[in-house]
Amino acid sequence: MTSRSEMMSVFLKGKVALVTGAGRGIGQAVALALAAEGARVAVVARSAEELSATTKLVEDLGGIGFAITADLSDPLAVAHVVERTSAALGPVDVLVNNAATVEPLGRSCDMDPGLWGASFRLNVITPATLSAAVLPPMSYAGWGRIVNVSSGLVARPATMIGGNAYAATKAALEAHTLNLATELDGTGVTANVYRPGSVDTAMQALIRLKGDGRLDQDTHARFVHNHEHGNLITPEESARSLVDRLAGNATGEIWDVADSR
Numbered sequence: 001m002t003s004r005s006e007m008m009s010v011f012l013k014g015k016v017a018l019v020t021g022a023g024r025g026i027g028q029a030v031a032l033a034l035a036a037e038g039a040r041v042a043v044v045a046r047s048a049e050e051l052s053a054t055t056k057l058v059e060d061l062g063g064i065g066f067a068i069t070a071d072l073s074d075p076l077a078v079a080h081v082v083e084r085t086s087a088a089l090g091p092v093d094v095l096v097n098n099a100a101t102v103e104p105l106g107r108s109c110d111m112d113p114g115l116w117g118a119s120f121r122l123n124v125i126t127p128a129t130l131s132a133a134v135l136p137p138m139s140y141a142g143w144g145r146i147v148n149v150s151s152g153l154v155a156r157p158a159t160m161i162g163g164n165a166y167a168a169t170k171a172a173l174e175a176h177t178l179n180l181a182t183e184l185d186g187t188g189v190t191a192n193v194y195r196p197g198s199v200d201t202a203m204q205a206l207i208r209l210k211g212d213g214r215l216d217q218d219t220h221a222r223f224v225h226n227h228e229h230g231n232l233i234t235p236e237e238s239a240r241s242l243v244d245r246l247a248g249n250a251t252g253e254i255w256d257v258a259d260s261r
Helices: 004-012 025-036 048-060 075-089 113-141 164-183 202-210 217-228 235-244
Strands: 016-020 040-045 065-069 094-097 144-149 189-195 254-256
Touching (some): 016 025, 016 075, 016 113, 025 235, 048 065, 113 164, 164 189
Parallel strands (some): 016 094, 094 144, 144 189
């Protein structure tokens, strides 16, 4: 009988994957999980140093990594990411939109509309733009996988008071993804949402560090409590749950890490 590992390796071997926000945390862990299964992986982040570390880890696994240093809040940078990936590795087969910002944090009445706009650009417009760019070759090939990393906050938006912009952008991202999945039905290209759970990442650390006084007291205390009491999962555990689902043909679904634990 063929094991799950053997099936995944056959399934992903030689595929080209593009992972954003891959310098650390969930994005890096997803890139490494894909590389371990035989995919050639393009990784995108703002930090060249972090990307260098990620590509080194990919190569240590015997994989092929390609680093693209880019600020995905810049529309001009976004326009070139897929082009550079395709030129270096070939057309993108798997797109994981993971890059995001939790900012701005604070009371909604104090929010700068420009900061809300920046949040929507990175968290919603960039994933949609990248998806649109990879769709023509995916549709031509009759196969592709798009996964947009969201948050369990969408199911419980009232639990992060002071994080209105983040909750709104992730809700918008999920609506976009599910609508896109319906549009692509029957093409062989799937689009799904992934809710990664409470993961021990730099974003969690940022919320604990800078959220005091910007999030409401109970919300900030919960983030601190979850860290101090070991309630966070590792990026690797969350990434494994995402990658394990790619072999299936499901589309228009909301995948939650809790469903696989």
